[in-house]
Amino acid sequence: MKLSREQKIVDRFLRTYDMVESRLGTNLAGLERAESARSSITGSIEAMSLSGGQRDKLAESLVTIDAAVDEISACADLFAANFREIEGFVSEVQRIDCQAGKVLRYVYLEQMTASDVAERVGYSRRNVYTLLKRGLDIAFDLLLKEGMNDRE
Numbered sequence: 001m002k003l004s005r006e007q008k009i010v011d012r013f014l015r016t017y018d019m020v021e022s023r024l025g026t027n028l029a030g031l032e033r034a035e036s037a038r039s040s041i042t043g044s045i046e047a048m049s050l051s052g053g054q055r056d057k058l059a060e061s062l063v064t065i066d067a068a069v070d071e072i073s074a075c076a077d078l079f080a081a082n083f084r085e086i087e088g089f090v091s092e093v094q095r096i097d098c099q100a101g102k103v104l105r106y107v108y109l110e111q112m113t114a115s116d117v118a119e120r121v122g123y124s125r126r127n128v129y130t131l132l133k134r135g136l137d138i139a140f141d142l143l144l145k146e147g148m149n150d151r152e
Helices: 005-049 052-096 097-111 114-121 124-151
Strands: none
Touching: 005 052, 005 097, 005 114, 052 097, 052 124, 097 114, 097 124, 114 124
16 A cells, blocks of 8 residues: 555554564563562572572662663553543544545554454455555644644
8 A cells, every 4th residue: 555655654653552562562572581580589589598699689679670671661651641642633633534534444453454454343344455545644633733732
């Protein structure tokens, strides 16, 4: 599907949701490993009588894990904020044009292909592409209005 320059701008904006979600998934897996390591280290500290140096190394590991947990929490906050922004944006498009907004929602938030969307809503793929482009055009206009409001 060939997109205009304006449609590509909106496409990139809406795809930021995918990037954050992907990074969050990676970080959540790291968080699970960090929590497991923290439990193991805490248990080791309590169960063993360790020398001062060993205790310090384990304590440093706990500090590193805590920093990673904080970073992952910040990423989760970013993901939530990004999702709210994209969700609100797509909802605004949907208020203007219900069909085009629904297609944007399926493609960008539910990450469906045009074929999947066509099957779900009972449209041809060509019609889905038409609605997608129309939704991107509406979204571009909304981005322009938002940009103008930010300048005022």
